[in-house]
Every structure is written in structure tokens, then in C-alpha cells.
Amino acid sequence: MLGQLRAEFPDVTISKIRFLESEGLVLPGRTPSGYRQFTAADVERLRYVLRAQRDQYLPLKVIKQQLAAADRGESPGPRGLSGHGACGEPGDDGPRSLSREDLLAVTGLSSATLVELEEFGLLKPGDGGVYDPVDAELGAVVKAMAQFGIEPRHLRAYRAAADREVGLLEQIVTPLYRQRDGRARDRADQALRELASLSVALHTLLVKMGLRRVSGG
Numbered sequence: 001m002l003g004q005l006r007a008e009f010p011d012v013t014i015s016k017i018r019f020l021e022s023e024g025l026v027l028p029g030r031t032p033s034g035y036r037q038f039t040a041a042d043v044e045r046l047r048y049v050l051r052a053q054r055d056q057y058l059p060l061k062v063i064k065q066q067l068a069a070a071d072r073g074e075s076p077g078p079r080g081l082s083g084h085g086a087c088g089e090p091g092d093d094g095p096r097s098l099s100r101e102d103l104l105a106v107t108g109l110s111s112a113t114l115v116e117l118e119e120f121g122l123l124k125p126g127d128g129g130v131y132d133p134v135d136a137e138l139g140a141v142v143k144a145m146a147q148f149g150i151e152p153r154h155l156r157a158y159r160a161a162a163d164r165e166v167g168l169l170e171q172i173v174t175p176l177y178r179q180r181d182g183r184a185r186d187r188a189d190q191a192l193r194e195l196a197s198l199s200v201a202l203h204t205l206l207v208k209m210g211l212r213r214v215s216g217g
Helices: 002-006 014-022 040-056 060-071 100-107 111-119 133-146 152-178 184-215
Strands: none
Touching (some): 002 040, 040 060, 060 100, 100 133, 111 133, 111 152, 133 152, 152 184
16 A cells, blocks of 8 residues: 555655544554555545645645545545545546535535635635635635634735735746747646745745744744
8 A cells, every 4th residue: 555655655654644544534444353454445545635735735624624525425536435426427537616505515614704705805706606626625724724713804914925926926937838839838837836836835834934933942
């Protein structure tokens, strides 16, 4: 099982997997002698968790909520999470649009909070009033932050900071997208992905440094 994961996650360890198991994110079966048995669905579930941590910096509580919603068939999730289309139709890994009711059910947000998030520009429905799965991820994070007394109005600073970061990255990659070379778009897409990842990592590290001063660590 580790061999299947280490190609993408070279730092993953047995201890990490057991910690995720103790948190209820994966529940492997057991042999009569007590050894864990990880199915292909368990491995996909672990990939989902590890990617969400690495690429989106989501807390485990939010990832667990997403997995629970996928188990119920209410949102997209890794292959094999349920037998009734957690990822849409069998073999379909594409994003699934969410209605307003779907978004509220998946995230646990109240309708009033969703209205506030839209008013402050943190969420915006697309054509036909539907939402992207990324909107559900953001909503789940907002729901988790609300437990600490953080309201949508407090998140306007995050929106403004994100817009500034996007503006900077746009200045860098726009000339790449304008090149006429046949492979220019692929290079621009790759550069944008790398810059986005670095931007998120830098933001996370700066917040950690600031919190270290707050905690006195």
C-alpha cells in the first residue's frame, strides 16, 4: 500500500497512515489475525486526503466532512468511496456542479451565511445559479472557521489578499499565454500551476511565522 502512495507522496509513512486511520479518515478492514487490509478504494481515499493536505492545505476536519459528503453521494470524491456515484457516473472523474441546496447540504452552511459570503465576494454562483466543487471546499473551510467566531465579514481581508496575489500572477503569465508557439499554452499552464502552489505555500509560511509570534513559540 505504501508503495502505491510513495510514487506521488514520497514522505508518507506508516505512522502517517495510522494517524489518518485514528482520525477516522480511512477505515481498512482486518484479517482474522488483526493485520490491516487496504483495498483499492482505501488507497484512493488516502490519495484524496494527502492531496487535499498538500495542494489545498485543508485541515483534516474539513477533509473528513468532504469525505462524509462523498460517502453520502452529495459531492464529488475519490473513486470507490461509495457504490452510488460519489464521483458522478461510473468512470467520470470530472467536476460536478452543485445546486444551492447541494452546497448548503455539503458544507453545513446556513442560507443566511451563504448570502453573506456572496455579498462579500467570497462565493459566486456560475451560469444557471450552480456552484463549482471548489465553492463547496471554501464553504466547508468557512464553516470550520465559524466555530472560532470568525464571520464572513471578517474574511474580506482574505478575499482582498487573494485578489492581489492573483493580479501579480496574472502579470507574470499573461505574456506566456500570448506567445504564438504551439506549446506556449502548455508552458503557461504549468507555470501558473507552479506559481499558484508556491503562492499558497508562501502565504501559509507567513501565517505560521506570524502565529509563532502570537503564541510566543
